[in-house]
Amino acid sequence: AEPAVPQTMAPDEDVQRLLIQFRDEAGESLGSPFDVPDEPVPLAFFVHDAEIVVSLEKTLAGQAVETEKVLDIIYQPQAVFRVRAVTRCTSSLEGHTEAVISVAFSPTGKYLASGSGDTTVRFWDLSTETPQFTAKGHRHWVLSIAWSPDGKKLASGCKNSQIFLWDPATGKQVGRVLCGHSKWITCLCWEPLHLNPECRYLASASKDGSIRIWDTLMGRCDKILTSHTQSVTCVKWGGDGLLYSSSQDRTIKVWRSQDGVLCRTLQGHAHWVNTMALSTDYVLRTGAFEPAEATINPQDVSGSLAELKDKAQQRYDQVRGQGPERLVSGSDDFTLFLWRPAEDKKPLERMTGHQALINQVLFSPDTRIIASASFDKSIKLWDGRTGKYLTSLRGHVSAVYQIAWSADSRLLVSGSSDSTLKVWDAKTKTLAIDLPGHADEVYATDWSPDGQRVASGGKDKCLRM
Amino acid sequence: QPQNEHIELHRKRYGRRLDYQEKQRKKEGREPHERSRKAKKMIGLKAKLYHKQRHAEKIQMKKTIKMHENRNTKKKDDEKTPKGAVPAYLLDREGQSRAKVLSNMIKQKRKEKAGKWEVPVPKVRAQGETEVLKVIRTGKRKKKAWKRMVTKVCFVGDGFTRKPPKYERFIRPMGLRFKKAHVTHPELKATFCLPILGVKKNPSSPLYTTLGVITKGTVIEVNVSELGLVTQGGKVIWGKYAQVTNNPENDGCINAILLV
Numbered sequence: 001a002e003p004a005v006p007q008t009m010a011p012d013e014d015v016q017r018l019l020i021q022f023r024d025e026a027g028e029s030l031g032s033p034f035d036v037p038d039e040p041v042p043l044a045f046f047v048h049d050a051e052i053v054v055s056l057e058k059t060l061a062g063q064a065v066e067t068e069k070v071l072d073i074i075y076q077p078q079a080v081f082r083v084r085a086v087t088r089c090t091s092s093l094e095g096h097t098e099a100v101i102s103v104a105f106s107p108t109g110k111y112l113a114s115g116s117g118d119t120t121v122r123f124w125d126l127s128t129e130t131p132q133f134t135a136k137g138h139r140h141w142v143l144s145i146a147w148s149p150d151g152k153k154l155a156s157g158c159k160n161s162q163i164f165l166w167d168p169a170t171g172k173q174v175g176r177v178l179c180g181h182s183k184w185i186t187c188l189c190w191e192p193l194h195l196n197p198e199c200r201y202l203a204s205a206s207k208d209g210s211i212r213i214w215d216t217l218m219g220r221c222d223k224i225l226t227s228h229t230q231s232v233t234c235v236k237w238g239g240d241g242l243l244y245s246s247s248q249d250r251t252i253k254v255w256r257s258q259d260g261v262l263c264r265t266l267q268g269h270a271h272w273v274n275t276m277a278l279s280t281d282y283v284l285r286t287g288a289f290e291p292a293e294a295t296i297n298p299q300d301v302s303g304s305l306a307e308l309k310d311k312a313q314q315r316y317d318q319v320r321g322q323g324p325e326r327l328v329s330g331s332d333d334f335t336l337f338l339w340r341p342a343e344d345k346k347p348l349e350r351m352t353g354h355q356a357l358i359n360q361v362l363f364s365p366d367t368r369i370i371a372s373a374s375f376d377k378s379i380k381l382w383d384g385r386t387g388k389y390l391t392s393l394r395g396h397v398s399a400v401y402q403i404a405w406s407a408d409s410r411l412l413v414s415g416s417s418d419s420t421l422k423v424w425d426a427k428t429k430t431l432a433i434d435l436p437g438h439a440d441e442v443y444a445t446d447w448s449p450d451g452q453r454v455a456s457g458g459k460d461k462c463l464r465m
Numbered sequence: 466q467p468q469n470e471h472i473e474l475h476r477k478r479y480g481r482r483l484d485y486q487e488k489q490r491k492k493e494g495r496e497p498h499e500r501s502r503k504a505k506k507m508i509g510l511k512a513k514l515y516h517k518q519r520h521a522e523k524i525q526m527k528k529t530i531k532m533h534e535n536r537n538t539k540k541k542d543d544e545k546t547p548k549g550a551v552p553a554y555l556l557d558r559e560g561q562s563r564a565k566v567l568s569n570m571i572k573q574k575r576k577e578k579a580g581k582w583e584v585p586v587p588k589v590r591a592q593g594e595t596e597v598l599k600v601i602r603t604g605k606r607k608k609k610a611w612k613r614m615v616t617k618v619c620f621v622g623d624g625f626t627r628k629p630p631k632y633e634r635f636i637r638p639m640g641l642r643f644k645k646a647h648v649t650h651p652e653l654k655a656t657f658c659l660p661i662l663g664v665k666k667n668p669s670s671p672l673y674t675t676l677g678v679i680t681k682g683t684v685i686e687v688n689v690s691e692l693g694l695v696t697q698g699g700k701v702i703w704g705k706y707a708q709v710t711n712n713p714e715n716d717g718c719i720n721a722i723l724l725v
Contacts (some may be wrong), residue, residue, distance in 0.1 A: 117548075118546070141550045184553075275554075333694060
């Protein structure tokens with residue numbers, strides 16, 4: 001078939017929309033005119049899951065296409081903004097006296113908090129890249145930290161099974177110490193903003209096998225969810241009112257967050273389930289903050305509670321799309337499972353290929369790609385909808401510990417025990433930039449939601465930006 | 466004020482009173498009461514000095530009592546947090562130091578070269594024929610002694626049919642035939658009851674392997690499809706080796722450890 005040269009014609013000078021008509025060189029019109037929104041949304045075109053990068057012909061050459069059938073070209077709107085790759089280390093923030101175990105940016109990217117083995121949580125000033133506050137109070141290693149979706153509170157859990165809440169603006173403790181678990185806290189997760197704009201409830205998972213939902217306003221435990229027989233490794237609060245928890249007893253349990261009733265148990269893994277990721281993770285983390293609207297100086301989200309809730313709800317609905325939330329879980333049995341926990345007990349797909357245990361899985365912010373970091377020195381990318389294998393990113397020489405996506409889903413940064421961080425391009429599926437500089441293993445990595453900075457902390461006690 | 470040792474001399478010659486020990490004991494018992502009576506009655510400068518001295522004595526006594534109490538108890542050192550902070554995902558795993566990894570690699574290479582495989586129960590007592598096989602006398606006069614009966618637990622396959630009784634040399638009694646084994650996963654520390662697929666190797670003799678005799682140290686193959694393990698290619702693993710860790714003929718069940 002002769003390649004048709006598309007020519008855009010805009011007969012109706014409509015301000016908002018453009019009518020496009022594909023025309024042949026000879027002048028014969030091909031098909032009927034269709035309209036397209038005028039906003040300059042960058043699109044990516046896919047034929048049978050292969051992206052059209054160079055030209056339609058080249059892409060089709062690799063595939064057997066029947067010339068009689070109608071060819072479906074699927075377009076995917078890409079993120080409007082682009083995040084530039086981080087290229088160098090701007091500063092090395094010292095201050096912790098023991099290894100840095102967890103690092104997290106606030107949902108707007110305004111604050112940075114890091115928990116460490118010296119029992120303190122430190123807040124860092126991002127504009128000057130110097131230490132701001134040191135929050136003392138824990139008596140053992142600070143294992144996990146979590147920002148509330150409105151960015152006004154930080155919860156930190158320690159190895160002595162205590163949870164503290166901090167105010168990032170002053171560095172002081174807010175409310176009471178939350179005690180109740182009998183063994184250390186493995187994971188913390190706040191209730192999403194669009195379900196409750198006050199950011200009141202916090203879920204904590206612990207080695208003792210129970211999950212506690214805390215009321216941070218009253219400072220007490222609201223519900224205790226016990227059913228797991230071994231340590232709960234990860235807990236995620238979904239946007240549909242369901243809570244997901246994965247555990248070392250090889251199961252994932254789905255609970256109703258309203259009354260704490262167990263809905264479903266997802267079985268299938270053959271060893272400990274280490275990590276989970278929800279397709280709507282990124283949007284639940286950032287709440288009402290839209291990364292496209294980020295400014296150079298990150299600000300707090302402003303607006304009344306109702307406005308914030310609406311905005312968060314809008315963003316959530318947009319990312320979620322039509323189907324229910326998808327959950328991917330990675331385990332010590334070297335495989336990942338893709339589930340639709342709200343609907344089905346059976347997994348959608350079992351993703352095999354890794355040669356060692358999987359430490360972290362993450363959905364990209366636009367939910368199209370799943371990245372899994374494993375102890376076999378590689379990161380594998382999978383399709384976010386079907387779970388099909390896309391590619392392997394090799395380059396690290398030792399176990400990959402943590403990964404983080406940039407807000408536009410184009411770049412991925414990974415920190416590993418070989419003390420380097422690597423930035424990968426998700427489109428070309430190759431290494432973009434190598435970031436050496438740490439002296440010892442890198443335990444925690446995070447990319448700020450406004451895309452400006454990457455923070456990483458590790459065994460060498462310093463935080464690098 | 467005696468000038469000479471006549472008191473001691475008398476003691477040496479005649480000994481003490483018969484109730485001396487009793488009196489001594491009772492006097493010591495009265496001593497604290499006497500001291501407190503004296504302390505109460507004293508007045509003036511003498512009293513001040515005495516009370517000061519007594520106070521110091523009391524403090525000292527209390528300290529020694531407390532030290533004795535804490536002698537055997539071990540207290541948790543609350544102040545110090547242990548070194549070697551590790552993130553939550555590494556907590557339940559033993560981190561291997563780099564030196565250990567290298568030495569382990571070398572050791573594994575050496576073992577592979579030597580052909581020795583690592584099993585949880587490396588050495589077992591070899592079982593002699595008289596222990597495992599019992600002589601069965603047959604014939605009209607019970608003189609023929611060519612039949613043998615297996616006295617240990619054994620495994621026969623699914624499609625097993627006995628040879629015609631006149632010709633079978635080895636008898637494996639139905640009561641000693643087992644189909645399932647309790648297999649423990651060494652890392653998960655969970656035990657599953659899995660069906661046996663076959664006997665891979667009996668360390669005592671290849672004859673026992675062919676017969677299917679299961680004793681301590683035998684490597685058997687078990688059906689692990691229940692566990693849900695998967696290979697890298699995505700295929701489901703349904704058979705794995707396990708080594709028997711108990712004496713099944715004594716316990717009535719087969720306990721094994723999975724060889725991962």
